[in-house]
Amino acid sequence: MEDKKKGIKETLTSTCQEVFGHNKLHHKEQIYMETLNKIQERKNKKSTINNSQTRTKEVDALAGYTESNKKDELRETGRLHYLDEGIWFLALVNDQPRREPIKFAIGDAGNYI
Incomplete structure (x- = not known):
């Protein structure tokens, strides 16, 4: 009976070693x-x-x-004004803010800012 257990244990360990590899201690460098x-x-x-x-x-x-x-x-x-196609210009007028909209007569008349 003991020999049978020993044989089974050896076959299991050898099979595990084949599958998982032999357990070695790896020292870090x-x-x-x-x-x-x-x-x-x-x-x-x-x-x-x-x-x-x-x-x-x-x-x-x-x-x-x-x-x-x-x-x-x-x-x-009210000092920076928009012209056509993304062009901005700075109106050099007094520093007072404008209260009424500014109307331009460029291209399409009636552009309000």
Whole structure:
């Protein structure tokens, strides 16, 4: 009976070893402090590059927003006027905001701003 159990156990273990492979202890490679320092420096360089790229994108976007806000402000005060096909011009008149709409006689008469 014992021999039978031993034989079954051996066949099971050999089958498992064939399928899963022999269980070996894998020791991790030693990492020296110099290597860790190099890895940390590389990470720092990458993060500074990414941050600077992000910062330039933010600055460019901010410049676009400021320009848009200036146009809106000028449009509200009545100093920036729209011509045909996306052309804007700045009316150099007094700084008082206009209360009545401005009518242009360019192309299609009756354009109100």
